Amino acid sequence: HEARAHRDDPEIVAMTNLVQAFHNDDIREFEQILKKNEGRIMDDEFVREHVADLLRTIRTQVIMRNIGPYTRIRLARIARDLNDIPVEDVESLLVSLILDGKLDGHIDQVNGILVKRTQKTSNGGEKDGKKPALGDGSVESRNLASLTQLTSALEHLTVMVSKVSSNST
Numbered sequence: 001h002e003a004r005a006h007r008d009d010p011e012i013v014a015m016t017n018l019v020q021a022f023h024n025d026d027i028r029e030f031e032q033i034l035k036k037n038e039g040r041i042m043d044d045e046f047v048r049e050h051v052a053d054l055l056r057t058i059r060t061q062v063i064m065r066n067i068g069p070y071t072r073i074r075l076a077r078i079a080r081d082l083n084d085i086p087v088e089d090v091e092s093l094l095v096s097l098i099l100d101g102k103l104d105g106h107i108d109q110v111n112g113i114l115v116k117r118t119q120k121t122s123n124g125g126e127k128d129g130k131k132p133a134l135g136d137g138s139v140e141s142r143n144l145a146s147l148t149q150l151t152s153a154l155e156h157l158t159v160m161v162s163k164v165s166s167n168s169t
Contacts, residue, residue: 011040012161015047019154022054027062030055031083050150053143059085059093064102067114075112087112 014037021030034041034051042048059082066081067073079090094114097103105116 010037012157014041015154016158018051018054019151019158022058022151025058025061025065027058028083030058050146053147054150056093057143057147060097060102063090063093063097067103067116071116073114073116075107075114078114 014033018030018033018037018041021027021033034055041051062081063078066078075087075090075094078094079085079087082090091107091109094103094107098105098107103116105114107113108115
């Protein structure tokens, strides 16, 4: 009965929706849920720390997906794709991607443009960024492992709450 009571708990609902938006790569929904439930979600230090990592991860995923076909793209355009975040935040995310080796390029700060380099692979195809291998020791790999663990725990909680509530009805 205790788990059933939590099924409708606004914090549980918000976290479940947040995980769903993350899995769907829906940055607009993710940030909307964050904004709407900021007090509920961000009051817990553990959750706040992981949500910040999730936000950074979803933003970098959106960046990598959206810049894929381009060799040059304006930072202001990327900022718009990320719900109009400040260009300085876009620069910070891009610098991290470049330093982590996920993105081969540089930032032209004077003109506000990301300039990507494309590399030819041995089979003649183009290689943009590559995903880090889990366990390779990089900060991104450790963050990804932590986020995966948090996501699994939240999904497990959702399943358990659903099971208890369906058994009780």
